[in-house]
Structure formats: structure tokens, C-alpha cells
Amino acid sequence: MAHNIAYWFLLLYVLLTCAITASSDDLEVKVLLKFKGLLSNATALDDWNKTDVLCNGDVSNWKGLVCYNGQFTGLKLEAMGLGGTIDLDTLAQLPLLLTLSVMNNNFAGPFPGDLKKLGRLRGLYLANNRFSGEIPDDVFSGMKSLRRVVIGNNEFTSKIPMSLLELPKLVELQLQNNQFEGRIPDFWQENLTVNFANNKLDGPIPTTLRSQDKRSFSGNNLCGEPLDRCTKNSIPKVALVVAIAVAVPLAAIIAAAFIFCRRAKPQEQEKSVEIYKKKESNNSKGENSKNIEQGDLNFVRNDREIFELEELLRASAEVLGSGSFGSSYKAVLFSGQSFVVKRFRQMSSVRKEEFYQHMRRLGRLSHPNLLPLVAFYYTKEEKLLISDFAEHGSLASHLHGKQSPQQLGLDWPTRLKIIKGVAKGLAYLYEELPTLTLPHGHLKSSNVLLNNTYEPLLADYALAPVINKDHAQQFMVAYKSPESTQNDSLTRKTDVWNLGILILELLTGQFPANYLKQGRGGNADLAAWIKSVVREEWTGEVFDKKMNPTRNGESQMMRLLKIAMCCCEWDVEKRWDLEEAVEKIEELKERDWDDDFSSYASEGDMYSSTAITNES
Missing domain, CATH: 1.10.510.10 (Transferase(Phosphotransferase) domain 1)
Structure with a gap:
């Protein structure tokens, strides 16, 4: 009796499993055929048939499908001469789609669409086509499972999408042979392999990527490890002018904050950022003041590379916050070094000689648990303190x-x-x-x-x-x-x-x-x-x-x-x-x-x- 009951339960399980699988296959078949209908030159997919079961174990019955344990999990439509439209709205109906590859085909035009609709996608392979234009900056937002982005050998332009930084599992990024421009973002993902060769990228290579093969950065205007050391002369004059005009340098941010604060006090004259760039005449009295020039960047440590004030003011800057003492900025020099620049608004009552003396005293301090003071800047209107940058914040x-x-x-x-x-x-x-x-x-x-x-x-x-x-x-x-x-x-x-x-x-x-x-x-x-x-x-x-x-x-x-x-x-x-x-x-x-x-x-x-x- 018990044997018969077990037999009927097993039979019922098999029937239900087959019914579920058949239902799943029916949905996937309809979706895939609709997807195929928007492709051009799709003769390579003639074996796609309404009646066939998609997968037998890890073997696909349809060309270009990826199967695992009897489940359809991806599309590998490579080197088939395909063109037309990659309809991501249709593919979004496939609940188990983990991989999408259309490499080595004839697809052209803009990036396929709203990739975020494929929320479970682990691999995206668009390399060796004729895609072109700008990739939306937020196109990869929310793609927490995405591990590989391979889109080299196309004609993509503009900047590298910042939403790539939101991919916690990213291990491979291939952007070579496109027309990406600007700086390489500060990628933080562990075990990440990149290829940025032959684009229009410039500036320093982020410190997090300096262990990569130097061939991954060739064919650009990049500097810093693993390439040659960054210098002022390593960036062409034309590129430098563009960088100053288009980028957001530290000087511009400080000037904007300065003018905004002055507008709150209309009786005071507005100042421009030029007060940082030119040396003021020395009007101070006293025997010690003749050795002190206002407007200079004063280094208080001898274990740091010296840089000029103008180089600091040209550096790309990021606002870190505004505290009780003043505003803080992260400044990245062309050499790739990162510093924190703090602008102090409430030091007007201290005399210049006292300020210099105290800053030099702080510069002599050295301990593993102190943030080192690197340099300072002094004028009557402004005081800046430059320190090392701490990677993990506060x-x-x-x-x-x-x-x-x-x-x-x-x-x-x-x-x-x-x-x-x-x-x-x-x-x-x-x-x-x-x-x-x-x-x-x-x-x-x-x-x-x-x-x-x-x-x-x-x-x-x-x-x-x-x-x-x-x-x-x-x-x-x-x-x-x-x-x-x-x-x-x-x-x-x-x-x-x-x-x-x-x-x-x-x-x-x-x-x-x-x-x-x-x-x-x-x-x-x-x-x-x-x-x-x-x-x-x-x-x-x-x-x-x-x-x-x-x-x-x-x-x-x-x-x-x-x-x-x-x-x-x-x-x-x-x-x-x-x-x-x-x-x-x-x-x-x-x-x-x-x-x-x-x-x-x-x-x-x-x-x-x-x-x-x-x-x-």
C-alpha cells in the first residue's frame, strides 16, 4: 500500500514539473520569437521553432541559446551577421536571462536602451559592432548582479558612465577602441580587470588601477603608473586649456563659494579667484614680515612632492562637505595625488607671523594616528590648509x-x-x-x-x-x-x-x-x-x-x-x-x-x- 502511494506521489510530481516547464518554455518561445522578429539578416536563427523544447540539460535545441540544468539562461548570438533592433523591453520578460552577447555583428546606432530592465543580468557583451553616441550616465544604475561589461571596438563617445561605479560585483570592463573622453573614474571594485586602450581619455590613472597591464591604457593621453609619471608637460597645451575651461577646478569652486558668501554681506566688495593666483604686495611691518610673502603655498613637510599653487587650483575638485570651520574639497592633481583642501573662514583675528609659526609647528608633528598637514596658504582674506586624503572617510x-x-x-x-x-x-x-x-x-x-x-x-x-x-x-x-x-x-x-x-x-x-x-x-x-x-x-x-x-x-x-x-x-x-x-x-x-x-x-x-x- 505504502509503495503504491509513493508511486502516485512521484507520478504527480513529474506531471506537475513537466507542466510548469512546458508553461515556462511557452513564454520563453513567444518572447524569443518576438525578439527575433526585430532583427535583420537573421537567417542564422532559422532553426528557432515554435514546437521545440529550448533546452535538454545544458544543451540548447535553438542556436545561440545558453542552457543550464534544463533552463534557458542567456543569449549568445555572436558572429551571425545580425543587425536591426535589440529590443530590451521584450527581453525583460525573460525572468532568468543572465547573459546577453551580440558580439561580432552589424548592430549600429545608439546604446540598445534601458538596460536596468534586465535586473538579473550578469554579463553584457556588445563588442565589435558599430554602436555609437553617448551612453547615458545612469544606464548601469541598480545592476547589482552585473559582473562583465564588454563593449569595446564600437564608436561610443563622451565620458565613461559613472554608474559603472555602482556595480559591486564588476570584475571585467572592456571599453577599448571607442572614443570615450575625459578622466577615468576612481573604480574601487576588487579583482577588476580593465581595458581603456585607444580612446580619448586624459589625466592621471586612478591609484586603484595602477596594478593593471599598461597596454590597457595605451593610445590615450594618460599618465601615472603603470605609464610614465605625470608632469605639467605631459598634458598638451590645447588639452590644458580645454581642461581649465570645461572642468570644475578647485579655484572655480572656491571662487563660487567666496562670491556667494560675499553676497550675504552686500556692504563688502566681491572678490574673485584672482586673489589666489597673484602675490599680494608685502605691506606688513616688522622685521620678520620681510621674509614672508603673502599668496604663496607654504609646505611644512619635506616628505611630499612640491607643487605650485596654480597646479592645485587647476586640479579637479570634489566638494566633501561644509563643517563648523569651513568647506572641504578633495583635489586630484595631474600627478594623480589626492589632497584635502580646507578653507577656513574664521581665522581673521590671528596675525600673519603667529599663523605661520603655528602651522610650521603643526607641520613638524608626525604620528601614525594624525592626519598630516602638508601645506598652507595665507592671505588676509583666505586661509587654506592642505592635508592628505583619507580613503575611507570619517x-x-x-x-x-x-x-x-x-x-x-x-x-x-x-x-x-x-x-x-x-x-x-x-x-x-x-x-x-x-x-x-x-x-x-x-x-x-x-x-x-x-x-x-x-x-x-x-x-x-x-x-x-x-x-x-x-x-x-x-x-x-x-x-x-x-x-x-x-x-x-x-x-x-x-x-x-x-x-x-x-x-x-x-x-x-x-x-x-x-x-x-x-x-x-x-x-x-x-x-x-x-x-x-x-x-x-x-x-x-x-x-x-x-x-x-x-x-x-x-x-x-x-x-x-x-x-x-x-x-x-x-x-x-x-x-x-x-x-x-x-x-x-x-x-x-x-x-x-x-x-x-x-x-x-x-x-x-x-x-x-x-x-x-x-x-x-
């Missing part, structure tokens, strides 16, 4: 921003590495700048940058001496500490308070909005925020779930949480000094191998949950 963007495909989530080991690096960088500032009350003064997550190994780099440090006092009181985080808001005083422990807030933000993933809002108020809100984070039972519920810690790892996170509380003691006398905080942070491990948290937690009052009191 800690704030990783904790609170929308994650891009190349950004990894910050797990507990990475966050511990970051806070240890922050502590080391802060300790170095305290050692090298003993006369400053605020060796940092503006420590917050947006001023902790991450390099390509997620090592933290402190930015905007030691600027209190050159920032206008009223602006500093309004925006710098040091002035939001209890001692500043209550007693209008700052101490060498003020940076420790900011370190504690940063640790809380890192552990909880919560943005301390009340703490960072404009002005010097809001401390009652800050106290409430901190109290909401730390409860008497000291549970792990407060931690950011994205850290994915183990049980033993959570005990180490608890230690760090209590360190933060000792750094956030309202009473400056009871607050830890930096040396003690750094020492305790250094003792932390990714996990507690001995699982001895209970003994650690009983070390004494230094971890008391009453460390933070009310403002009163």
Missing part, C-alpha cells in the same frame, strides 16, 4: 551615514582598533604640545578619519590658537564641556571629556546631537543622554548591535563603557587625566580570554555608575 559617516558598497560595517575589533589609535594620537599631541591647553580641542567622530586599513587619523587638531575666539566658543566641542559652560574655563582634561563622548558614540552607535548642536548650551540634555546610555545594571543592551560581539567580547566593551564614564566625570578634579585613560584603553583586548570581568568590575569607585552627576 568615523561619523561609518557610524551614522548610508553605507556605500565598498564600506564595511564596523565590528567590535575594528572599533577597538579605532579607539586605541585615537588614544595614541591624542597622547602624542599632549606630549608634543605641552604649552597648549587644548592639544586637540575639536575631537568628534567627524574629525576621526580612516585610512585604507581602518587606522584612525585625527584631523582639525590644535587649531584653537588660530580660530577666532567667538567662533570657537560657538562651534568647537571643547567649549561644550561642563567646565566651559559653567565656569568659562578650559583645562588639559577637557579633551578627555571629548574622548569619553566619542567612546560612548562608538559603543552605542547613537549620535550625540544635543552635545554637538550650535552654541554652548544643552548640557542638561547631554547629561540626560549619557544617563540614558548607562544604567545602574550595566547591561549590554546599550551597545550597537552592528558590532556583533561574542559574550566575552561584550565584557571588554563593558570595560570600555566604564572608561568612557570616568572620562565624562563632570567634576574636573575627579575626571581621569589623559595618561590614565590611555593606559586603561591599551589594556583592552578584542575579547576577554580569562572571562574575569567580575573581578575587574570590582576594582573600586573609579567605575561607579554615579560618576556622572546632575549639572547642579
Whole structure:
């Protein structure tokens, strides 16, 4: 009896499978025949027949079809003399279409259409046809599965579509022998192989592509590894004029921002970008001023290649953001080097000699956890600071921003590495700048940058001496500490308070909005925020779930949480000094191998949950 039941169930399964397969084949047959009807010179596809089953296992019954396990998965219509229209609207009805290849045919005209309708496509092969014209910049947007784009040997023009940067799985990109122009975008995908040969591309090769075969860049006006080093003379004069006229150089962006700000104050005369390009006459008095020329780019490090101010102003620029001190831009020189240029609006009260002296002092600082100051620019109207560019952006963007495909989530080991690096960088500032009350003064997550190994780099440090006092009181985080808001005083422990807030933000993933809002108020809100984070039972519920810690790892996170509380003691006398905080942070491990948290937690009052009191 049981044997008969099993037999009938098996028979029913086979019948249902056949019915589903037949239904699927019927739909695919109709779609493919409609697609064929729009092709010209399609005699090679005469064996396409309404009655045949498309696939037997991995073997196709129709020429040019790709099959896998009895399913139709792609079109490989290569070298068939085909022309006419590639109807993507029709192909979009094929739910399992993974590959589309029409290489070595006679297709002509613009790019086939809205590729985004083929959402599951993994490979696009249009090479060796006569396609022409501009490819829409967003044509590859949303194509998360696309791995290979092979469109060489056509007549495509204009710039390389930026939506190619949105393809997280891209491993092959062939654009050779077209007429693409402009710069090569900063491709970030791992294991990507490219071919840009014989186009009209110019400028430096992105650093992310310098391990590629140099033949992939031949026949263009490119420079930098793996080709010859970029120089001013490596770009023809005609091309340089076009670049200055058409591109968006740093000078134009700064000038636009400058004029916009001036329009808010009509009583002041508008300035042009020429103030950056010409040297002002030296009208300063005093014996030291005769050795200082206004309008020059002043380098403070001897381990960087020197470049001229005009080269910096001609560089292509990208606006990174506008912070409490001013606007920031990423500038890419013709040599391929990338720098961050920060334009400071609130330094008018500092004298020129003091500014030069302080910048040179900062230029002598060198530590793995400090963002190096490379150069500065000074005039009465404008101050620019030039620093290295950090590849992975700020800690704030990783904790609170929308994650891009190349950004990894910050797990507990990475966050511990970051806070240890922050502590080391802060300790170095305290050692090298003993006369400053605020060796940092503006420590917050947006001023902790991450390099390509997620090592933290402190930015905007030691600027209190050159920032206008009223602006500093309004925006710098040091002035939001209890001692500043209550007693209008700052101490060498003020940076420790900011370190504690940063640790809380890192552990909880919560943005301390009340703490960072404009002005010097809001401390009652800050106290409430901190109290909401730390409860008497000291549970792990407060931690950011994205850290994915183990049980033993959570005990180490608890230690760090209590360190933060000792750094956030309202009473400056009871607050830890930096040396003690750094020492305790250094003792932390990714996990507690001995699982001895209970003994650690009983070390004494230094971890008391009453460390933070009310403002009163």
C-alpha cells in the first residue's frame, strides 16, 4: 500500500514539473520569437521553432541559446551577421536571462536602451559592432548582479558612465577602441580587470588601477603608473586649456563659494579667484614680515612632492562637505595625488607671523594616528590648509551615514582598533604640545578619519590658537564641556571629556546631537543622554548591535563603557587625566580570554555608575 502511494506521489510530481516547464518554455518561445522578429539578416536563427523544447540539460535545441540544468539562461548570438533592433523591453520578460552577447555583428546606432530592465543580468557583451553616441550616465544604475561589461571596438563617445561605479560585483570592463573622453573614474571594485586602450581619455590613472597591464591604457593621453609619471608637460597645451575651461577646478569652486558668501554681506566688495593666483604686495611691518610673502603655498613637510599653487587650483575638485570651520574639497592633481583642501573662514583675528609659526609647528608633528598637514596658504582674506586624503572617510559617516558598497560595517575589533589609535594620537599631541591647553580641542567622530586599513587619523587638531575666539566658543566641542559652560574655563582634561563622548558614540552607535548642536548650551540634555546610555545594571543592551560581539567580547566593551564614564566625570578634579585613560584603553583586548570581568568590575569607585552627576 505504502509503495503504491509513493508511486502516485512521484507520478504527480513529474506531471506537475513537466507542466510548469512546458508553461515556462511557452513564454520563453513567444518572447524569443518576438525578439527575433526585430532583427535583420537573421537567417542564422532559422532553426528557432515554435514546437521545440529550448533546452535538454545544458544543451540548447535553438542556436545561440545558453542552457543550464534544463533552463534557458542567456543569449549568445555572436558572429551571425545580425543587425536591426535589440529590443530590451521584450527581453525583460525573460525572468532568468543572465547573459546577453551580440558580439561580432552589424548592430549600429545608439546604446540598445534601458538596460536596468534586465535586473538579473550578469554579463553584457556588445563588442565589435558599430554602436555609437553617448551612453547615458545612469544606464548601469541598480545592476547589482552585473559582473562583465564588454563593449569595446564600437564608436561610443563622451565620458565613461559613472554608474559603472555602482556595480559591486564588476570584475571585467572592456571599453577599448571607442572614443570615450575625459578622466577615468576612481573604480574601487576588487579583482577588476580593465581595458581603456585607444580612446580619448586624459589625466592621471586612478591609484586603484595602477596594478593593471599598461597596454590597457595605451593610445590615450594618460599618465601615472603603470605609464610614465605625470608632469605639467605631459598634458598638451590645447588639452590644458580645454581642461581649465570645461572642468570644475578647485579655484572655480572656491571662487563660487567666496562670491556667494560675499553676497550675504552686500556692504563688502566681491572678490574673485584672482586673489589666489597673484602675490599680494608685502605691506606688513616688522622685521620678520620681510621674509614672508603673502599668496604663496607654504609646505611644512619635506616628505611630499612640491607643487605650485596654480597646479592645485587647476586640479579637479570634489566638494566633501561644509563643517563648523569651513568647506572641504578633495583635489586630484595631474600627478594623480589626492589632497584635502580646507578653507577656513574664521581665522581673521590671528596675525600673519603667529599663523605661520603655528602651522610650521603643526607641520613638524608626525604620528601614525594624525592626519598630516602638508601645506598652507595665507592671505588676509583666505586661509587654506592642505592635508592628505583619507580613503575611507570619517568615523561619523561609518557610524551614522548610508553605507556605500565598498564600506564595511564596523565590528567590535575594528572599533577597538579605532579607539586605541585615537588614544595614541591624542597622547602624542599632549606630549608634543605641552604649552597648549587644548592639544586637540575639536575631537568628534567627524574629525576621526580612516585610512585604507581602518587606522584612525585625527584631523582639525590644535587649531584653537588660530580660530577666532567667538567662533570657537560657538562651534568647537571643547567649549561644550561642563567646565566651559559653567565656569568659562578650559583645562588639559577637557579633551578627555571629548574622548569619553566619542567612546560612548562608538559603543552605542547613537549620535550625540544635543552635545554637538550650535552654541554652548544643552548640557542638561547631554547629561540626560549619557544617563540614558548607562544604567545602574550595566547591561549590554546599550551597545550597537552592528558590532556583533561574542559574550566575552561584550565584557571588554563593558570595560570600555566604564572608561568612557570616568572620562565624562563632570567634576574636573575627579575626571581621569589623559595618561590614565590611555593606559586603561591599551589594556583592552578584542575579547576577554580569562572571562574575569567580575573581578575587574570590582576594582573600586573609579567605575561607579554615579560618576556622572546632575549639572547642579
